[in-house]
Amino acid sequence: MTDQPSPDTADYKSTVFLPQTDFPMKAGLAQKEPAILARWEEQDLYKTLRKARTGAQRFILHDGPPYANGDIHMGHAMNKVLKDIIVRSQSLLGKDAPYVPGWDCHGLPIEWKIEEEYRKQKKNKDEVPPAEFRAQCRAYAAKWVDVQREQFKRLGIMGDWEDPYLTMKFEAEAAIVKELLTFAETGQLYRGAKPVMWSPVEKTALAEAEVEYEDVTSTQIDLAFEIVEAPNAPELQEAISSGIPHYAVIWTTTPWTIPVNQGIAYGEGIEYVVSEIDGRRFIYALNLEKSFLERLGKTSVDKGLGLLGGSLAGAVARHPMHHLGGFFAKPRPFISAPHVTTDAGTGLVHMAPDHGEEDFLACKPHGIDPVFAVEADGVYRADWLWLPRGDARSNSVINPKFNAPDGPICSDLREVGALLSAGAFQHSYPHSWRSKARIIYRCTPQWFIPMDQPSDISTPEPVHPPEVPLGIGLTSLIAGHGKGNGPTLREVALDAIERTRWVPERSKNRINAMVSDRPDWVISRQRAWGVPIALYVNRQSGQYLNDPAVNARIIAAFEQGGADAWFGADHQALLGDKYRLEDFEVVNDILDVWFDSGSTHSFVVEARYGAGVRADLYIEGSDQHRGWFQSSLLESCGSRGRAPYDAVLTHGFALDGQGRKMSKSLGNVVDPLKIIGESGADILRMWVASTDYFDDVRIGKEVLAGSSDAYRKLRNTFRYLLGALAGFSQDDRVPVSAMPELERYMLHKLAELDAQMRAVVDKGEDREDWLEFGRYTRALNDFANNDLSAFFFDIRKDCLYCEIDPATGRETDKRRAYRTVLDHLFHALVRYAAPIIPFTAEEVWQSRYPESGSVHLLVWPDVHAAWLDPSLGQRWAAIRSSRDQVNEAIEPLRREKRVRSSLEAGVRIQVFSPYEEEILQSVDMAEIAITAPVSIFKDGYDTARTIEIEVSPTSHHKCGRCWRHLPEVTQDGALCDRCAEVLA
Template sequence: MAAENSADAPDYRDTVFLPQTDFPMRAGLPQREPEWLARWERIGIYDRLRERAEGRAPFILHDGPPYANGHLHIGHALNKTIKDIIVRSHQMMGRDARYVPGWDCHGLPIEWKIEEKYRSEGRDKDAVDVVEFRQECRRFADEWIDIQREEFKRLGITGKWDDPYLTMDFHAEAVIAAEFMKLLMNGALYQGSKPVMWSPVEKTALAEAEVEYKDHTSHTIWVRFGIQRPVGEINADGRIYEDIRWTDGASVVIWTTTPWTIPQNRAVAYNPSIAYGLYEVGNVAENATAKSGEKLILADALAQEVMTAAKVDGFTRLRDVGHDELVGLTLAHPLRGVEGGAGEWDYDVPMLPGDHVTDDAGTGFVHTAPSHGDDDYQFGLKFKLPMTYNVEPDGSYRADLPIFGGEAIIQPDGKDGPANVSVIKQLAYAGALLAKGKIKHSYPHSWRSKAPLIYRNTPQWFAAIDAKLNDGMGEYGDTIRTRALTSIDKLVKWWPQSGRNRIHSMVENRPDWVLSRQRAWGVPLTCFVKKGAKPTDPDFLLRDQRVNDNIIAAFEEGGADVWYRDGFKAQVLGNVVNPDDYDQVMDVLDVWFDSGSTHSFVLRDRADGVPDGIADVYLEGTDQHRGWFQSSLLQASATKGRAPYRNVVTHGFTLDEKGMKMSKSLGNTIVPAKVIEQYGADILRLWVAQTDYTADQRIGPEILKGTADSYRRLRNTLRFMLGALSGFDEAERVSPADMPELEQWVLHRLAQLDHAVRKGYDQFDFQGVFQTLFQFCTVDLSAFYFDIRKDSLYCDAPGSLTRRSARTVLDLVFHRLVTWLAPILPFTMEDVWLSRFPSLDDSVHLHDFPVTPADWLNEPLAAKWDHVRRARRVVTAALEVKRSDKTIGASLEAAPVVHVEDAEMLKALKSVPFEDVCIVSDLQLTADPAPNEAFRMAELPGVGVVFELAEGEKCQRCWKILPDVGTHSHPGVCARCDAVLSGA
């Protein structure tokens, strides 16, 4: 009878409440995202957010300005997406999250492009009027700003795009000059002659942040310095070294990887804590420059290494050489008396003690050229060693230097010049060359020209970071360094914390800041020096606030170009001092001073800034601990007394799938525009959210495929919710207290998630936020809650408590999930939101994260449902075995017997409709021991499942197999479905 009714039953498909939604399964992001961008621009979403957020506490992420000189690379995409997620999430957590994008417009990156253009046109840059050249740089920057702005917007970055900040705006240039003049007035600025990192190709000094280290093969030489002091001679301190027993020809040996610096040698350093010995050379190879029988002084730890390099087959250690024997010795410069030297090197070279000397490599003695290295310079200051001026801006020796005049150290194309080889040859002619070789080592290069750099002594302008400042802002210290270090430790949070250690070490040990550049495109060093005065004279610099005010007013009106116009000096000095008494400084400021000053004209001066000029967040890559993070820290410490930020977030670099650095030559670059063209911006943003950005990340075709798969799974979850919520209205809503336990458990999970999501966003942990939400969507919702509640949603009567509760919970989940994910996936969440709430001027991004009641948390209920979920796993696994061997086709064909040893678990399972939870037609629970044939899982002991087939017929509407099917007024259905069909 029942079978006959089932077979003859009508088609009930139209009576089932299947999900209804127009939300497409395929996203079509590349085609549809531009539509949302246009929509956001039409409704003015950024400005509307500012209106809605009026009165809220401000939150400002200050944008580190990229250079306006090329298309965006994957690093740009990572950086700006992280920033956007931070801004959007803090806005939706109740702050007024303002974001003003900006561009760095001055400096070598742009100037270099114009010079390349001139070279291709056969034009001489030096023949072009400086103002004309600067205006061409400005036009170039303008063009790239427009291009990059559209590329950033295509990534879904929200911000004040119609009014960004530019370091070349007239007001910005005026403020940069004003900030520089604060250093002039507070005593930090000075002109010094000291070695700086110099680019012979670009003919300018470079800051540390503009230097990258790459492998380079250098000449390396071991050089003899002959001892000049006779035995028994009275030293300067009046002591007579009677115990010195130098044999004629004994030499001190140095080692260097920069042979070109030997003509500038002024001392040899040793360390009194190192053990030295006098060695006699034995047999030597046929082509060696070492001499059999000669005597050499070497560090004991390095003697064998030196002898091997010198091709010495055997040697003898004659005796110890103590500190008392080395102190005060005088050596001969190795080029002393060289033919053609014209007496240039006929001076004595002192032996001096230095803690910087080690016996890790070399000889235990250090060749010292104060004009060509910071350690050497500091050492030279200590012992008052003379400076040399032998190297020109183009990296060649001065023309009148004997023997080597005009020879290049680094050529214009960045390759090694002949200087190193020439010096080596002359040392060999002079009998001073003990050995030579080559070494591959990490060497400084310009990050723009990619050419090697040199240390070069040249007059430059510096900010003294240890000078006591006269500015009345001593709350955190009286010097730039102490203020910076105090800020690092007490005023700033570092994310990750390792960033603190990195920048603290750099600031603690860094030299004075080289502010000047010998270039044309930038903000000039707006100062004047008295003619004929020395840098050490108290009146060398003109310090007068009236002059400063004149300069600032002129820059506000005409920009920094006015500095280069005829008559400007007279214009700003004429009403204060005699212009003829002063020279105008024509160097330009280090571009890092520009970007380091942005807190002043962006955070402090703009209407959308903050009065104290302090940002909540600075965020850039790890290289910016020596770049923008540090220049901003030092600049603000000098001019406002503290760091301009409260939090510093650091991200790593982007590598290819194999962990290789990306380069065009390797063909492994990932171009953001190409990714967007293939997948859409949201996939690129999702990749950012899935990575641990605090370390180096990998990206490539396979990784993007995996990201797209995660996106599809997430999209399917959202699509199901939209369909299941079709037609939902407030009349259906059920209060949490009246809901079944399963719905209350979901609310508990929402309360947990609300805390985790807010904490994650607040701590910039987007990977944690996304993984938490993705696990919730795939595990808690799709694989558990949706799986269980599909039956009620599809088959229960619209007015049933379970169905209404499920739809209420889905509505609550929807509002939270869509807003929580909106900062990460702004395009998709806008699509989801408008699919449910179509509106001409609404947007998900105009809404905050919903407030989640704390009383939704229910730990006892969660503990109980933990029992339920663990037992369900065993049942599900047991049924999967039967499905695999074709015993059943669907879980509803089963009616398992579940044996449970744990009394608390058994009680929990009996208190819920466990058969519905397991999606079976019937189920028995028992405390009886499980028989041997029962299915068990090792990781979930105490639960055994015995498979049984469900008895009865299959309901033609809900597909459950029940004994009562076919016994009701509607053919082929169960009692529940019969009641629904009857309208009960």
């Protein structure tokens, strides 16, 4: 033993190294993050990064535009944070990953807000000059763009906030019109009258993406139509001719459509039956008899004639209100229709081509056209014979009272003896996303993009539409039908879906089904705020003007004055000398806002990065399969013959802590701005990154507490690294070949982690976990907690504290090797963490390198593949397993207070195989398990058994400096050989 001071007088506290850092354990993110943001803005970090990545491979994530109307909510926060994580991670790979945020500034959500303001002032929007109304919409959108911009920036979203894209910018509106005119020039545009989803409250057509479904209670009715002729059903015809009335029974949950009924549909192969009920004979589907009778309150009936649906061909019935004459006196033919089933009802369907697309399509070949009886506000026309507007009974068709069993429809039908039953029916029904009111299907003249029209999409050429009658004085302006030789838009889109990478892969099925089944795209709206459908329609031919020179003047006008240029235009000047304005109708319908956002790839991606450039990635919520993903797909396929993106990521929705949809009425809304103000953006970002966001995710106090705990542990890992690396320099580094096995094992683990992280970040066709940042974040946290804090740091803290003389700076090679590995870990972990918790990563980096610029200018860590050593990993997995078993064996002694710490435990390990013996003898298990000396022994081999561990309090004394219990320490407080040598 080396001469030592008396343990009674020695104080070794000053002789050990304790981690030294000013990096605080308490984050204080809510206070620190704004200062970090201000520094980034002062440094113009985004532009600095763009300059640093000049010439690098580009990665473009194209931002889907949120509506500029109100404070951001949790869905916004989740979406934007996820985008930012992806963009930052791509930049970390060394790519040029710009991010251009954008806003959808047109459309019903914004227009509705301005209308609300007018309603508060007792004003009707229609009384306000259109230019004034549009100006207020523009000002409203601009206000919320500025508000949301600052809120997104506060989340740590890095992007081109000085020059975002707005769909209401003049150049954007001009680009949208240019895209529209491309469809017109290539014959992919027509105007026709067909039923579309219509909101009587907003008085406009709606897209599927503007509709949500709610459970409602409607009135279901069974209604009798008297059959007057059945030429292909001899027995039925004979009975009718003999004066025995027979009635076809229809079932509907929309009684309001009965006033425009024009026929009855049947199924060719359905088996029908004639039954006598209360002295009258009714026809209905045989296998729907039970439910039909239940509605009538009957238990049994006398069944008579049976007949197949095909025998109803040529049959004619009359409307229950036929006595009113006119429209109602016309015969109601029976029509074979494929949409008639026996899932519900009676197997006979009343046909109202005004209010159902299937009805419209089935009636059209029979020359039955819509009658347009219901006006834009959902009220029947004033000149309608039944239920006129002036009648006190008339009301909106979406008003449940209008359809109620005692309402005007049912009352009149009951009065004439046609109403067989009327009762409540609960079902899911479409509502307007904005007004929350019920919608209807309403036939109106609208502009469409056809899905199934052959075209020359890849080689567009102008074509002119033929005239097609649509009834009631309307003319179809169908462009290019039958003119193209190429694939249809549906075919091109479905092919593009196949060529696109969908994340998760199952989302491909969703959009494929939606595009396969969707009807023609209704692109017109009867609104005031948006981009107009800038077309001129010839009053005689019914064809829209297709002149490239005129189109060029229109686009130039939009570039100069935006959409307002159309409404206040000198249209004769736009038409030029070749045409006379009086020969043309000026179209003033507004474009579907989904066409606006579907065109953004043209004026954001291509305009900024070059013609033909596609986005690498689109990312939005799962609802966008029927929204932005689809409108962008169709717009690009129609104008460019391909998708605008290479890959699409779909995430779920943010729900409350109990898994419920957030709702103000439920009082369960979790406000991201409040979380940021109280806990900081990095906590919210940690939650986003930790979720399995491909599905719906939950957020609440408990969930956020878990995110805060994960953040705290990761922060403490960085704090330890900063403290342990105090004073470390490049001169202190040790080559890997000279490192102890434990250090080499940790580099192996780091290389494994690096491969996991890269698999999430770096796109590869064989990488199934691409963009699964839940895996990325869990891997990072698990490594920091399990491999570092609970293992490597724990084992090597003795080496860190004790194998140096602070007075001389002299340290052992082992300690230098340890700190070399810590330096590798620091540089890797701070980079891995930077996309997820950018504020904290910056704070960590600046704590160690205050003069070296932002952490977000760095690239992926230099982790060598040569560090991977599977055999070493396998060895240390066995050693760690033995360590865990030792700790488990010590735990009872702790509980019994026979030992206070593992350092006081003596351990004997019996091995039963040469492999176990070799592995455990190759390391200092006392150092690995942090115990008193460990003895390894065997009493013969038995490979069927695993190690057995005995633990007891050690008899060895405690070193006064390192606190280890060792044989050479003669009394408590004396020095062990190692400590004595360090201090010699």
